[in-house]
Amino acid sequence: MELYLGLKILWWLLLGVLLLGLAVMVGMDMGVGALLRIIGKTDLERRSMLNAIGPHWDGNQVWFILGGGAIFAAFPLIYATAFSGLYVVMLLLLWSMIMRPLAFEYRSKIPTAQWRNIADWVFLISGALPMIIYGAAMGNMLQGVPFHFDWDLRSYYTGSFISLFNPFAILAGLLSLALAMYMGAAMMVIKTEGALAARARAAGSVAVGVAIVLFAVGGVWVSQMSGYVLTHSVDPALAQTPLTQTVAQVAGGLIANYQAQPILWGVPAVGFFGMIAGFLMLRVHRAGLAWWLGILAWAGVLGATAISLFPFLMPSSTNPSQSLTIWNSISSQTTLLWMTGFTAVFVPLILWYTSWAFYVMRGKVDARKIEQDPHAY
Amino acid sequence: MKVIGYFLLFFVLAMILIVLAIILGDAAPWYFAWIIGTGLLILTSAAAGFMFDTQEDKAKGAPQ
Amino acid sequence: MINNTVVELSRWQFASTALYHFLFVPLTLGLTVFLAALETVYVVTGKPIYREMTQFWGKLLLINFALGVATGLTMEFEFGTNWSFYSGFVGDIFGAPLAIEGLMAFFMESTMIGLMIFGWDRLSRGQHLIVTYMVALGSNLSALWILVANGFMQDPQGAIFNPVTMRMELQSFSALIFSHDAQAKFVHTSIAGYVTAAIFVAGVSAFYLLKKRHLEIAKRSFRMATIFGVLSTIGVITLGDALGFIGAHAQPAKIAAMEAMWETEPAPAPFNLAAWPNQAKQENTWALQIPYLLTPLLTHTLDTKIPGIAEIEADNALRIKNGIPAVEALKLLSANPTDPVAMAQFKAHEKDLGYGFLVARYAPDQDVSKATEADIAQAAKDTIPDVFAIYWVFRIMVAFAFLMLAFFVFGVIYSLRNEVEKHPVFLRFALWMIPVPFLACEMGWITAELGRQPWTVYNLLPTWMSASSHSVSYMVFSLVGFVSLYTVFIVIEMYLMVRAIKQGPDAPHGADAGGHGHDKTLGGSVLSGGYAPVHAKTYLNEQSSKEV
Numbered sequence: 001m002e003l004y005l006g007l008k009i010l011w012w013l014l015l016g017v018l019l020l021g022l023a024v025m026v027g028m029d030m031g032v033g034a035l036l037r038i039i040g041k042t043d044l045e046r047r048s049m050l051n052a053i054g055p056h057w058d059g060n061q062v063w064f065i066l067g068g069g070a071i072f073a074a075f076p077l078i079y080a081t082a083f084s085g086l087y088v089v090m091l092l093l094l095w096s097m098i099m100r101p102l103a104f105e106y107r108s109k110i111p112t113a114q115w116r117n118i119a120d121w122v123f124l125i126s127g128a129l130p131m132i133i134y135g136a137a138m139g140n141m142l143q144g145v146p147f148h149f150d151w152d153l154r155s156y157y158t159g160s161f162i163s164l165f166n167p168f169a170i171l172a173g174l175l176s177l178a179l180a181m182y183m184g185a186a187m188m189v190i191k192t193e194g195a196l197a198a199r200a201r202a203a204g205s206v207a208v209g210v211a212i213v214l215f216a217v218g219g220v221w222v223s224q225m226s227g228y229v230l231t232h233s234v235d236p237a238l239a240q241t242p243l244t245q246t247v248a249q250v251a252g253g254l255i256a257n258y259q260a261q262p263i264l265w266g267v268p269a270v271g272f273f274g275m276i277a278g279f280l281m282l283r284v285h286r287a288g289l290a291w292w293l294g295i296l297a298w299a300g301v302l303g304a305t306a307i308s309l310f311p312f313l314m315p316s317s318t319n320p321s322q323s324l325t326i327w328n329s330i331s332s333q334t335t336l337l338w339m340t341g342f343t344a345v346f347v348p349l350i351l352w353y354t355s356w357a358f359y360v361m362r363g364k365v366d367a368r369k370i371e372q373d374p375h376a377y
Numbered sequence: 378m379k380v381i382g383y384f385l386l387f388f389v390l391a392m393i394l395i396v397l398a399i400i401l402g403d404a405a406p407w408y409f410a411w412i413i414g415t416g417l418l419i420l421t422s423a424a425a426g427f428m429f430d431t432q433e434d435k436a437k438g439a440p441q
Numbered sequence: 442m443i444n445n446t447v448v449e450l451s452r453w454q455f456a457s458t459a460l461y462h463f464l465f466v467p468l469t470l471g472l473t474v475f476l477a478a479l480e481t482v483y484v485v486t487g488k489p490i491y492r493e494m495t496q497f498w499g500k501l502l503l504i505n506f507a508l509g510v511a512t513g514l515t516m517e518f519e520f521g522t523n524w525s526f527y528s529g530f531v532g533d534i535f536g537a538p539l540a541i542e543g544l545m546a547f548f549m550e551s552t553m554i555g556l557m558i559f560g561w562d563r564l565s566r567g568q569h570l571i572v573t574y575m576v577a578l579g580s581n582l583s584a585l586w587i588l589v590a591n592g593f594m595q596d597p598q599g600a601i602f603n604p605v606t607m608r609m610e611l612q613s614f615s616a617l618i619f620s621h622d623a624q625a626k627f628v629h630t631s632i633a634g635y636v637t638a639a640i641f642v643a644g645v646s647a648f649y650l651l652k653k654r655h656l657e658i659a660k661r662s663f664r665m666a667t668i669f670g671v672l673s674t675i676g677v678i679t680l681g682d683a684l685g686f687i688g689a690h691a692q693p694a695k696i697a698a699m700e701a702m703w704e705t706e707p708a709p710a711p712f713n714l715a716a717w718p719n720q721a722k723q724e725n726t727w728a729l730q731i732p733y734l735l736t737p738l739l740t741h742t743l744d745t746k747i748p749g750i751a752e753i754e755a756d757n758a759l760r761i762k763n764g765i766p767a768v769e770a771l772k773l774l775s776a777n778p779t780d781p782v783a784m785a786q787f788k789a790h791e792k793d794l795g796y797g798f799l800v801a802r803y804a805p806d807q808d809v810s811k812a813t814e815a816d817i818a819q820a821a822k823d824t825i826p827d828v829f830a831i832y833w834v835f836r837i838m839v840a841f842a843f844l845m846l847a848f849f850v851f852g853v854i855y856s857l858r859n860e861v862e863k864h865p866v867f868l869r870f871a872l873w874m875i876p877v878p879f880l881a882c883e884m885g886w887i888t889a890e891l892g893r894q895p896w897t898v899y900n901l902l903p904t905w906m907s908a909s910s911h912s913v914s915y916m917v918f919s920l921v922g923f924v925s926l927y928t929v930f931i932v933i934e935m936y937l938m939v940r941a942i943k944q945g946p947d948a949p950h951g952a953d954a955g956g957h958g959h960d961k962t963l964g965g966s967v968l969s970g971g972y973a974p975v976h977a978k979t980y981l982n983e984q985s986s987k988e989v
Contacts, residue, residue: 055559058510059552062543068517069540076532076608083521083528084909091919094518095926098511102930105507109937151775153607154526156910239606243775331533332603332610339537346544350552357552360563380854387850391675398679407624407683408585411631415474415581418635418672422478425668426491429661432859 005237007336011074012326014343016306022067023134023176023298024183025060029053031184031207033100033127034177037120039188039199046120047108048365050377052191055361057104059354064097073339077153077242077329078313085147085157086137089164093133096126108377127184128177135176138305139169142222142254144317149242158318168225171218175301178211182278183294189287191365201282204290208279208297215271215301222308227253228315228323236311236327245328247320254308264307271300442807443905450916451523451908454923456890458515460883461927465509467882470584470631471638472502473550473577475669477570482665484570494658495573496561497946498642503558504937508930510551515923523919527897527907531609534600534617535590542586550579584634585627592623594898595889596691602794602901604774604787609901621687626889629680632673633885636845637878639670643852645942647871650862658946663861667852674846681842682738689739689747692899694824695892697750698831700735701725705749709736715836718828723751750825757796758821764797766790768809795901799823802905826894830887838884841877848874 032053040046053060072079083090099122107119143166146159185204189197226249233245250256258264274296281290309315315323330336370376476495483491517539520528528535553575560569593600599616600609611617643666649659688696697703701718702710703725712734717726737743748756767790773783790797797809800820804812812820852871855861861868893899897907 055555056552058555059548061510062548062551065514065517065547066540066543068521069536069543071536072517072520072528072532073536073540076536077529079521079532079536080525080528083518084523084525084911087522087909087911087915088918090518090522091922094514094522095922098514098926101507101511102933105503106933106937109504109941151772152526153529154910155529239603241605241607241775241778244778331536332606334611334614335533335537338611338614339540342541342544346541346548350544350548353549354552357556360556360560380851383854384847384850387854388847391671391846391850394675395679395682398675407621407628407680408619411628414628414676415631415635418669419474419478419481421672422475422665422669423481423485425665426479426482426661427486429664429856430486430488436859 002237004239004333004336007333007340008236008326008330010340011330011336012306012310015070015074016302017347018063018067018070020295020299020302022063023179023302024295025063027131027134027176027180027298028183028187029057029060030127030131031180031182032188033123033184034131034181035184035188035200035203036123036127039185039196039203041195041199043113043116044367044370045192045196046116047370047377048192048196048367049188050104050107050123051370052188052365054104054377056354056357058101059357061097061101070339074331074336075313075329076331078324081147081155081157081324081329082137082145082314084155085145085159086140086164087157088161089133089137093130096129100126104377127180131177131180132170132173134173136165136169136173138176138302139172140164140166141314142172142305142308143168143225144228144249144315144320144323146318147316147322148319149322151243153241153243168218168221171214171221175211175214175218178207178214179275179294179298179301181207182211182275182297183291186278186282186287186291186294189282190291193364201285201287204282204287205279208275208282208294211297212272212275212279215268215275219268219304223252223255225254226251227256227308228312228320229253229256230311230325233325233327238327239332240328242322242324242328245321245323245325247315247323249320257307257310267307268300268304271297271304274298274300443802443908443910444913445802445905446913447911447916448905448908450913450920451911452904454916454920455519455523458512458519458923458927459890460886461931462509462512462516463882463886464879465505465512466584467630467634467637467878468505468641469502469509469580470634471636471673472498472505472641473573473580474635475638475642475666476502477574477577478665478669480570480573484566490657490661492561493946494662497658498662499558501645501938501941503554504934504941506554508934511930512927523909523911524897524907525909527902529608530902530907531593531600531898533608533610534593534597537611537614538586538590538593538617542583542590546579546582546586548579550576550583553579581631581634584631588627588630589618589620589623591889592620592626593617594896595626595893596620596622596687597898597901598622602791604771604784605778607771607775609898622684622691625680625683625687629677629684629885632676632680633878633882635673636670636677637882639666639673639849640845640874640878642666643670643849644871644875647861647868648942649945651865651868651872653862655945656862660856660859660861663852664856667849667856671846671849671853674842674849678842678846681839685739686741692892693748694750694753695826695831696739697748697753698826698828698892699835699888700739700747701728701828701832702735702747702749703751705746705752706735708744708746709733710747711735712738713832716832718832720825720828750828754821754825757824758817760793760796761800761817761820763790764793764795765800765809765812766797767794768797768801795896795898795903796820798906799895799903802903823895826892831892834884834891835888838881838888841881841884845874845877845881 032049036046036049040049103119103122103126107116147155147157149155182204185200185207188200189204192200229248229250231246231248234240274293278290278293278297281293311325311327313324313326313329476499479491479495479498483495553572556564556572557576560572564572598620599611599613601612603610642662646659646663646666649655650663685696701713701716703723711730711732713725714729714731716728719726736745736747739747766786770783770787770790771794773780774787800812800816801807801809803816803819851867855864855867895903895905897904
C-alpha cells in the first residue's frame, strides 16, 4: 500500500480514537453535570459529585480541544466546512462548553444558595447540550448536510439551523446523552458513597437501558435511509479536492459496507455487548468494570457510524458530488507524517500521566474534607 | 538622593544588558535562550527569597 | 460573492474575543512560572510560609486560569466557524501546531493543574514540585505552539501552494517552527507574561503592605516579584527589539506603519519619536524627529535601506498586476487540475498569487479578470495597514515597558534595602501599575495583528477572503451572544478575584487566624477549618514574634 493512502486510513482511525477519547472522558464529566440536579439532593452531595471529577475535568476537557485541533490539522476541509456550516449549533456548543469551567471554578467560591442554584443549572445545560449536539452532529453526517463549494473551495451552507435538529439527529443526540449519563453515573458509583452512590447506580442503569433501545431503533432507521456511493473518483492514494468526483445517492447505502463485509456487523455488536454487559455489571455492584464496558459501548456506536459512512465523512445532501470523503478532505502527506510522529509520542504519554493523576486521586470522595478544603469545588 | 543614585546606576545597568542582549540576539537562537533564561529566572527569584530570609534572620539576630 | 459587512463583523468578533482571551493568558504564563519559583524555595528551605505563598498565589491563578481556558475554547472554534476559507486554505500547516499544542502542552497543563491544587496532601514535596513545574512548562509550551501558528500568519515559512488541492501545504516542519518570527514572538509573549505576573504579585503585595496585613507573605512576594519582574522586563524589551529587527525583513509595511515612515529616507533614517500620521495625505501632520536613529535601531546597521510606505505601495501595485494571471490560471486548474497551459501560467505568476487575490475585493463582480487600473491602485493602497493606530498603540506599549522597568528597578532597590513599607506613595503607585502590563499585552497584540492587515497570512491570503460566508444575521447573533456572555464572565471573575485578594492568604485558616484576631474579614468567611494547622501555627507564631 502506498504511504499516503496508508496515512489517510491511519488518520481516519486516529480521528475515531480521538472522538472516542472525547466521548468517554468529556462525556463522563458532561454526564455528571447533567445528573447533578437529578441524583444530588443536597449541596454537599452535589459538591461530592463535582469534587469526584474535580481534579480531572480540566484534563478531560482537553480531549475536546484536541478533537477540534486534530480535525483542523488532519481534515482541514472538514473542520472548515462543518464548523462554519453548523454555525449556530457550534456556537451553542461552544457557549455551553465555556460556561462549564466557570461553573466549576466559581460555584463553590460563593456560598449563597441562589448562586449555587444558578451554577447547578449551568452544569445541567452545559452537560446535556454538548452531548446532544455531539450526537446530533453525527446523526446529520449520516444523513448528509446541505452545503456546496465554489471553484476556490469556499463553502456555502444552504440549510437552516432548525433543520439540523431533525428527528434522526435528535435520536442520535439522545443516544449520546444517555451514554454520557451512564458513564457519569458509573464514575459516581465508584467515587461516592451511601445514598448518593445508590441513586447514581439507579440512574446509570436507566440511562444505559435507554441507550440500548435508542441504538437499536437508530440501527433499524439507518438501514432504511439512503446513503452515498462514489461513482467516479480520483485514486484514493492521490491528493485531490471534492470538485473532481461524482457521487450518487442510493437506497440502503448506509449498510452497503456491512453487506459487503459481514464481519463488520461485529462492530455494532460490540456496542450492544458493552451496553448490556455494563448494565449487568452495574446491577451486580461492579461499577469499575461497568465504566470500562462503557468504552466498548461508545466504540461500538462511533465505529458503526464510521463504517456506515466510509469513505465519506461529511456527505453533501444538496450537491452529493461535492461530498467530503477521507480522500479529499485530508491533509498533505508531510503534515500527516509529522502529526503521526507527535501522536505516537504524546498520546501514550498523555494516557500514562492521566492514569497517574487518577491513581494519585484514587478512592472515594470524602464529604467532610470538602467542607474544610478551601480549594474544593 | 541615595535612592536616585542607585536607581540611575541600576537603570543604566539594565540598559547595558538590553544592548548586549540585542547584539547577541541577532544570532537569534531564541528558543534556547528562553529555556536557559526561564530556568535562570526561576533560580534568581528563588535566590531572592532565600536572601530575604537571610536578611530577616540577620535583622532578628542583630539586636539580641 | 463575499459580503463586506460579514467580513468586518467577523474581524470585530475575532479581535474582541482574542483580546479578551489575551487578558487572561499572560497572567497564567507568568504566574505558573512564579509559582514554580516560590515552591522551589519551599522545597529547598522547608519553610511553610513559602507553601502558603504558593497556595495563595495559586488560588488567584486558578480564578484567572478558568477564564483563560474557557475563552481559549472560543479561539479554537472560531477559525472554523468564522474563518472557514482561511482554515481550508492553510489548515494543512496551521492546524498542526494547534493540534500539537493540545497533545504536548495543554493536556499536560490541565491534567497537572488538577494535581497541583488537589494533590498537596497526596504527593510528596518533590512530586508536587515537579507537578508545579509541569504546569508552568505546559502553559508556556501552549503559548509556543500557538505562536508558531501565529508566526506562520506573520511570516509564512515552510509551506507552498499546491494547485491540485487548491491550498497551502506544509513543505518543511522545521522551517515552520524555527521561523524567526515565531521564535522571537514566542519568547516576547512568554516573558511579557512573566512581567504581567510580576506586576500583579507586586501590586497585590503592595496592597497588603499598605493595609499592614499578611506582611510576611507580602514582603517576601514583593521581593521575589520585583527581581522576577526586573529581569523579565529586560527580556521583554530585548525581544521586542528582535521582533522589530525580524519584522523589518519580513513585514516592511507593518514596520513602516509602526514608525510612520511615509517616504523612503536615505540611510541612516530619522526616528519619529512622536508624530501625527495622516493616512489620507500620506504624511505626518507634525513629527518630532531624532536624526539617524531609526536605521541602527531597526536594522542594527547604519546603511540598510528601510522602505517607506509610498515605495512599498508602488511595489505592491506591480505585484498585484503580476498576481492576477495566477488567480485566473487557478480558476482553470480548479476545473481541470491537469490543464498544462493553465499550470504553466500559474507557475509563472505563482509568487504573487496572494496579491492577485487582493484585487478581487475592488474588481467588478469580485472577478479579478475584470479589475481596472483604479481597482489595482485601490488594492495597493489597501496593503498599508492603519498607520495612526499602529504607530500610537506600538509607542504606548513601548512606553509602558520602560515605565515597568523603572518601577521594578525602584522596587528592587526598596526591597533590597528592606524598606518597601516605608514608601506608601510608591506602594500606592504599585497598585496603579497592575493594569499596565495587561494593557501593554493587548497593545502588543494589536500592533502585531492590525499591523499584519490586509492579510491573514502575510503576502498569501487576504483577510477579506478568509471569512466564512455567513449571513449578517448569523454574525449579529454570535456577536450579541459573545458580548453578553463575556460581560457576565468578567464581572464574576473580577468580583471573585477582588474578593480573594481582600480575603488574603490567611483565608484557608479562618478559624485559626481568626482566633488571633488580626484579620477582620475572616469572621464572615464560609471557608473555615484548616488543612495545615501545624504550618499555620508556626507561621503565625513567627509573625506574632515579629510583631512583638
